[in-house]
Structures are given as structure tokens and as C-alpha cells.
Amino acid sequence: MSDIAEIKIGGQTFEFPVITGTEGEKAIDISKLRDLTGYVTLDSGFKNTGSTKSAITFLDGELGVLKYRGYAIEELAEKSSFLEVTYLLIYGKLPTQSELDNFQNTISRHTLIHEDMKKFLDGYPSKSHPMAQLASLVCSLSTFYPESLKANSSKEELDLTMIKLLAKFPTIVSFIYKKSLGHPLIYPKNKYDYVTNFIHMIFGQRTEEVEIDPVVVNAMNTLLILHADHEQNCSSSTVRIVGSSDCNIYASVSAGISALWGPLHGGANQAVIEMLELIKADGGDTEKWINKAKDKNDPFRMMGFGHRVYKNFDPRAKIIKKACDDVLNKLGINDPVLEIAKKLEEAALSDPYFIDRKLYPNVDFYSGIIYRALGFPTDMFTVLFALGRLPGWIAQWKEMHENNEPIGRPRQIYVGDVDQKFVPINER
Ligand code: CMC
Numbered sequence: 001m002s003d004i005a006e007i008k009i010g011g012q013t014f015e016f017p018v019i020t021g022t023e024g025e026k027a028i029d030i031s032k033l034r035d036l037t038g039y040v041t042l043d044s045g046f047k048n049t050g051s052t053k054s055a056i057t058f059l060d061g062e063l064g065v066l067k068y069r070g071y072a073i074e075e076l077a078e079k080s081s082f083l084e085v086t087y088l089l090i091y092g093k094l095p096t097q098s099e100l101d102n103f104q105n106t107i108s109r110h111t112l113i114h115e116d117m118k119k120f121l122d123g124y125p126s127k128s129h130p131m132a133q134l135a136s137l138v139c140s141l142s143t144f145y146p147e148s149l150k151a152n153s154s155k156e157e158l159d160l161t162m163i164k165l166l167a168k169f170p171t172i173v174s175f176i177y178k179k180s181l182g183h184p185l186i187y188p189k190n191k192y193d194y195v196t197n198f199i200h201m202i203f204g205q206r207t208e209e210v211e212i213d214p215v216v217v218n219a220m221n222t223l224l225i226l227h228a229d230h231e232q233n234c235s236s237s238t239v240r241i242v243g244s245s246d247c248n249i250y251a252s253v254s255a256g257i258s259a260l261w262g263p264l265h266g267g268a269n270q271a272v273i274e275m276l277e278l279i280k281a282d283g284g285d286t287e288k289w290i291n292k293a294k295d296k297n298d299p300f301r302m303m304g305f306g307h308r309v310y311k312n313f314d315p316r317a318k319i320i321k322k323a324c325d326d327v328l329n330k331l332g333i334n335d336p337v338l339e340i341a342k343k344l345e346e347a348a349l350s351d352p353y354f355i356d357r358k359l360y361p362n363v364d365f366y367s368g369i370i371y372r373a374l375g376f377p378t379d380m381f382t383v384l385f386a387l388g389r390l391p392g393w394i395a396q397w398k399e400m401h402e403n404n405e406p407i408g409r410p411r412q413i414y415v416g417d418v419d420q421k422f423v424p425i426n427e428r
Contacts, residue, residue, distance in 0.1 A: 009037055023058050040411040047308070050232075052240065052405060056089060056395050057231040061309035066316065068229055069093070077319050082224040083107075083194045086391035089229050090162065090398060104193060110167035111188035111197070113175070114144045121179045130176045130383045131261040137172045139254035141165065151246035158401075161249055162394050169390055170194070173383055174201035180377075195221050198387070203375065215330045216374050222323050223367060226316040227385050229392030233308075235259040235266065239393045240400045241408035249397050256393045257386050263303065266364075266385040272304040273368040273378050276337035279344075286343045294353045304365030305348060306357070316363035324366040324373075333373045341369065 003018045005028040014036050017029045027050050034040055043049045059066045066073040069088050076085055080094075087095040087103050095103060120140060124133055141164070142148055148161045171188055178185050178201075186204040188197050196217050204210050230236065239256035243249065260266035279289050293302040307314055328335060345361050348354040364385075371381050 007033075007037070009039060019053075021053075021058075023060070034411075040413070042413055045308075046232075046237075051237060051408070052232065052400070052403075054231060054396070054399060055092070056399060057229045057392070059231055059309060061307070061311050064310060064313040064315045064318075066230075073226065073315055074319065077222050077225050080225065081193070081195070082221045082228070082388075085225050085228050086166065086194075089391045089395040106163055107167045107194060108188075108190040108197075110164045111171050111190070113141075113168050113171050117144070117172075118175065118185070121175060124179075126180070126182075129261075130173075130180065130380055131257060131267075131386070133176045134172065134383055134386060135254045135257040135261070137176070138165075138169070138257060139251050141168060142248050142250040145250075148248045148250060151248075158249075158398070162398065165249060165253065165394065166390065169387060170198040170201065173387055174198065176383065177202055177380055195224065215327065219323060219327045219370055219374060222319070223370060223384065224388040226319060226363060226367075227388030229389070229395060233265070234262075235389065236392055236396045240396050240405075243397045243400055244405055244408040249394065252397055253390070253393050256389070260386055260389065261382060266382045266389070268303050268362070268364040269368045269371070269381040269385060270378050272341075272364055273337065273372060273381070275303045276340050276344075276368075279340050280337055284340055284343075286340060286347055290344065290347050290351060293348075294351075302344070302348065302354075302359070304361055305354070306359040307362045310360065310362065311358040313360050314362045317361045317365055320363060320366045320370070321361075324370050327370050327373050331373055335369055335373060338369055341365065 003020075005016045005018050007014050007016065014033075016033070019027050019029050021027070030041060041049070055069070057066070057068055058070070068076060068085060069092060071088070071094075076088075080088075083104060084095060084100060087093075087100060117137060117140065120137060121133070145161065145164065147153070147157060148164075150157075153161070175185050184206045186201045186206065189200055190197075192200055192212075196212055199212055199217055199220060200210070203212075203216075232240075235256040238259040239252045242255040243252040263271040275289075279286065282288075289300070290302070292298045292300040293305075324338070327333075328338065345365070348359065348361075354360075367385075368378070368381050371384055372378070376384065
């Protein structure tokens with residue numbers, strides 16, 4: 001088979017190399033297109049455009065495959081811990097026990113945040129969204145660590161910055177949460193592993209030692225692993241494009257947090273629960289809401305359904321659905337919205353509208369029900385997604401730097417007015 005693609009423009013034929021990824025994906029390398037032809041490509045929403053070559057995550061949307069560094073998500077979710085997956089994504093290999101211990105110990109030494117950062121928390125209105133606080137607090141880390149602003153730091157300095165970000169992120173999340181409740185802040189405990197420490201800071205109390213439920217820690221590990229990376233999605237592409245200007249990692253990740261916030265991306269987990277609650281309050285008529293989602297004159301969309309890349313099933317959703325049943329059983333919780341979710345899923349999966357458009361439940365359809373069972377309020381759900389996605393953002397930022405990728409700067413097709421004659425303001 002030819003490894004050359006031909007493009008014909010105005011009777012002339014131009015040749016472009018075809019490149020093949022390690023999993024067999026094919027792409028036409030059009031990096032010389034404009035130089036050779038004067039043309040650019042137009043691909044709104046980048047539906048067909050590869051922005052980079054990456055060795056971090058592979059997914060096949062038709063077959064429902066997701067792998068981090070070549071390891072199947074199903075196996076990682078079942079057999080590894082979130083910190084192991086974090087190491088895998090960032091450093092490219094599974095850690096040995098001593099590498100993992102060392103990683104955990106180094107992170108534990110950096111979990112505190114500067115006490116002055118608590119003053120920012122005091123400044124936010126009491127009901128402000130935690131994602132807004134998270135984005136600004138993570139960006140603010142760069143003001144406390146000015147060494148992170150240097151574009152060309154040494155490998156060791158960069159590594160320490162990544163460790164600090166990993167270490168301080170759960171502390172920031174927990175401080176945002178505790179502050180929203182008006183409760184005293186709970187400080188990290190270095191005797192705990194990464195996820196247990198997070199649960200301790202979220203559900204711990206100053207007054208007494210709170211027992212940490214392993215069911216909660218296990219569920220949290222699974223959820224965080226499932227969210228840890230997803231190749232060039234909206235927020236990861238944002239992190240890479242912001243970082244491509246040599247912007248520091250705190251500011252780049254902060255931009256990723258903002259990108260994640262929207263309900264079409266990470267904000268869907270909050271939107272799903274709000275939707276299920278709405279349907280429940282409306283009497284639980286799932287058919288009515290399915291019809292609303294199908295009606296093109298109705299802005300309502302079935303949140304937690306559909307995916308830009310998965311067109312068969314989302315492998316994360318399969319794992320989460322099972323985890324959801326397990327967690328609710330183990331914690332003895334009977335959540336009425338779970339029944340509505342299952343009815344909606346059943347009805348949608350047999351409806352031609354959803355079948356024809358290949359709309360299946362995505363990772364966020366059931367994650368909110370688990371977060372709720374674990375005791376998190378709805379507006380914290382997307383923050384938990386961000387905590388899970390952090391290693392992916394870091395790995396994407398690191399890879400982009402190590403590959404010396406150029407500054408991200410798409411082209412456009414200008415369709416505005418041309419050659420207007422300026423009219424002074426008093427004559428308009
Ligand atoms: N409910 C009803 N119709 C839908 C939905 C939905 N959730 N999603 C897509 N469609 C329809 C859409 O109206 C369009 O129909 P038509 O061809 O008749 O115009 C068709 O399906 C294709 O939709 P699209 O918007 O062109 O697809 P996209 O790839 O641009 O968008 C999506 C993908 C995830 C933004 C979209 O499916 C959606 O809005 N889903 C709900 C939000 C959601 O759950 N997001 C979380 C994604 S998973 C977490 C993450 O990784 O971010």
C-alpha cells in the first residue's frame with residue numbers, strides 16, 4: 001500500500017507522506033501543505049486533525065479501547081493504584097515498589113501550601129464555584145514558586161515543580177471544600193498514601209480521628225484512574241497549547257482546569273446529577289425527557305451521553321457502572337436517581353435517534369452517582385475530575401516540552417468584511 005497521499009489542486013498534484021502510529025492509525029502529514037500549495041485545511045472543532053504525535057494514551061473510539069502507555073484501562077483500574085498510574089503517565093513506565101515508595105515520599109514532603117494562600121480562600125464569595133477557585137489557586141502557585149516561571153529550567157527543577165503540583169493539588173481541593181462548608185481546614189498527613197490522604201483531608205475532622213473507609217478509598221482510586229488521561233481532549237489540548245508559549249506548568253494546568261469546567265467536557269458529571277434530579281422532581285417520566293433530547297427545537301441534551309471519539313461504547317463507563325453498583329451496595333445506599341439513570345440508559349440504547357448517532361453513556365453518566373454516595377456535594381464533582389486528570393495534564397505538558405513542539409497557532413479562513421472605508425464618528 002502506498003505511503004503517499006496525493007492532493008490535486010488546480011490540475012496540479014501534490015504528494016504528502018502518510019504516517020502510521022504504533023497502533024496502526026494513519027494520518028496524512030500536511031505540515032508542508034501551505035508552503036507547497038498556498039492552501040490551509042479547515043477542520044472546525046479539530047474533528048479530523050491530529051495536533052501532535054504522542055506516546056502517552058491510545059484510544060480507539062470504534063472498538064471502545066483505552067490504554068495508558070500501552071496498558072489496558074480495565075487492567076489498570078482493577079490492579080493498580082492512582083499513584084502508580086500517575087507515575088506511569090508522567091515517566092512512561094510502571095514504577096518498581098522502591099520507585100513508587102520514593103515517589104510517594106517525595107510527594108508527601110510537598111503537600112503543604114503556603115499559609116498565605118488561605119487568604120485567597122477568604123476573598124471568594126461563599127457560594128463561588130469550586131472550579132473557579134481551583135483554577136485561580138493553581139495559577140497562584142506560580143506566584144509562590146517564581147523559579148517555575150523559567151521556560152528553560154533544568155530537568156530536576158521541572159521535575160520538582162511537577163511533584164509540587166501533584167502534592168499541593170489535593171490540599172487545595174480539600175481547602176476549597178472545607179472552606180465552602182465553613183469548617184476548619186484539615187492538613188495533610190504524611191503517613192497516608194496519596195488517595196487516603198485526600199480522603200482524610202476531605203472527610204477528616206480536627207476534633208477527632210475519623211476512620212477512613214477502604215471502600216471509599218478504593219472507589220476513589222478507581223474513579224481517579226479512569227479520569228487520569230484521555231489523549232488530546234479539550235482540556236489537555238488547552239494545557240499543551242498554553243504550555244507551548246513556554247508558559248509555566250501551574251498556569252498551563254490552570255487553563256486546563258477552566259477548559260474542563262464546561263458541561264460539554266468535565267462539567268458533565270455535575271450536569272448529569274442535576275439532570276437526573278430534575279427528571280425525578282418532574283415525576284420521573286424518562287420517555288418525556290428522551291423526547292426532549294431528540295427535539296431539535298429544544299435546547300435540552302441528554303447529559304452524560306455521547307462522545308466526540310467513542311462511537312460504540314466508552315470503556316470507562318462500563319467500569320464505572322459496575323463500580324457504582326458495588327459502591328452503593330457496600331455502603332448500603334439506595335439512591336433513587338440510579339433507577340432513573342438506568343431507565344434512561346435502557347430507553348436511549350434502544351431508540352433509533354441515539355443508535356443512529358452512536359450516542360452511548362460516557363464516563364460521566366455514572367461517576368456523579370458514586371461521588372454522591374461517597375458524600376461529595378454536586379459542585380465538587382468536576383473538581384474531582386480535575387484531580388484525576390492532573391497526571392494526564394502534567395504528562396502532556398512534559399511530553400510537549402521534551403519534544404520541543406512549536407508554539408500552537410492555528411490558521412483561519414477569514415470571512416469578514418473587506419476594504420471598508422473608515423467613516424469618522426460624527427458622520428456615522
Ligand atoms: N443528547 C442529545 N443529542 C445529542 C447528544 C446528547 N447528549 N450528543 C450529541 N447529540 C446529537 C447532536 O444533536 C447531533 O445530532 P444531529 O446530527 O442530528 O445534528 C449528533 O448527536 C452529533 O452531535 P455533535 O454535537 O456534533 O457531537 P460532538 O462530537 O461535537 O459532541 C459531545 C460530543 C460529548 C460534546 C456531545 O455528545 C454532548 O454534548 N454530550 C453531552 C455532554 C457530555 O456528556 N459531555 C461529557 C463528555 S465525556 C467526558 C469528557 O471526557 O469530557
